[in-house]
Amino acid sequence: MADFNWTCPHCDRDVTITDERLTSQWHTNNIKNAFGRHTLVSKFIICPNPQCKKYTLSCALFESHYKSGENLDKEIQRWNLIPPSSAKSFPDFIPxxxxxxxxxxxxxxxxxxxxxxxxxxxxxxxxxxxxxxxxxxxxxxxxxxxxxxxxxxxxxxxxxxxxxxxxxxxxxxxxxxxxxxxxxxxxxxxxxxxxxxxxxxxxxxxxxxxxxxxxxxxxxxxxxxxxxxxxx
Ligand SMILES: [Zn+2]
Incomplete structure (x- = not known):
């Protein structure tokens, strides 16, 4: 995966994410069911800022099909697990x-x-x-x-x-x-x-x-x- 720029939600720093800072897994439910063939993609991104080093964890569910390997189609839903929202951290002099x-x-x-x-x-x-x-x-x-x-x-x-x-x-x-x-x-x-x-x-x-x-x-x-x- 190509490097990309990213803002860490924990420390609010603009950083560049390289391959060794990102790990991702695909889990496909290929058992016949009423919702269809869906793939869950989970992704950890680890902040390279030495003062932070915290990770974010998100999951996304996609419609998918198999053609010489797994292929993702339409995104159905996305969840930000860690941190649970896009809230930024602000200093405690704010009430x-x-x-x-x-x-x-x-x-x-x-x-x-x-x-x-x-x-x-x-x-x-x-x-x-x-x-x-x-x-x-x-x-x-x-x-x-x-x-x-x-x-x-x-x-x-x-x-x-x-x-x-x-x-x-x-x-x-x-x-x-x-x-x-x-x-x-x-x-x-x-x-x-x-x-x-x-x-x-x-x-x-x-x-x-x-x-x-x-x-x-x-x-x-x-x-x-x-x-x-x-x-x-
Ligand atoms: Zn950070």
Missing amino acids: QQILSDYFEACLIRDLSPKASATLARRCLQGIIRDYWAVKPGKLFDEIEAIKDKIDPLTWDAIDAVRKVGNIGAHMEKDINLIVDVEPHEAELLINLIETLFKDWYVTREERRARLLAISGIAEQKDSQRKGNISNC
Whole structure:
């Protein structure tokens, strides 16, 4: 198999996977049955980053046929076993409740995109209340309250998460209105949450660390200078 680029879900590093980092097995059910001839492909990928070295395990079920060996046809279903979702790891300076809504939204993304969108919406509300310290109220008003504080593109995307998340959150108001959320739409909402984690929390923390380092240098110089004067 040709080498390919891959992002490790455990350490979030972009790495290249070579043959010795990947092991795969095919298991074909060729006993006559009502579903048809299917092949299960399991795959381990081992992260080459020496600080990580964790593996991912996924399985996929295919329709298959035999012609001078096994041949895979249409993919029927895919399961991410380890880790169980596409959730990325984020530092713990992001509040625990917000992170747990994010992990759950990722976990049920494919199984129930609507529930995932509802959780992404709740996660968004948690972020806005925590990061911008807005007065708790309706999400609509909370988003309005930060309109002049953030760039218009981010604001539009946030408002879109609110609207799509509403489909799951307020369904009981009109039971005749059935609007579905597709898995790729739920994925877009999750992507926005990840963007906000990085743009707001991670950027703020990195900036804080940089500024503290600068103040640290100044303090150090100051005490050195004082030391020199007292030595005179
Ligand atoms: Zn890794």
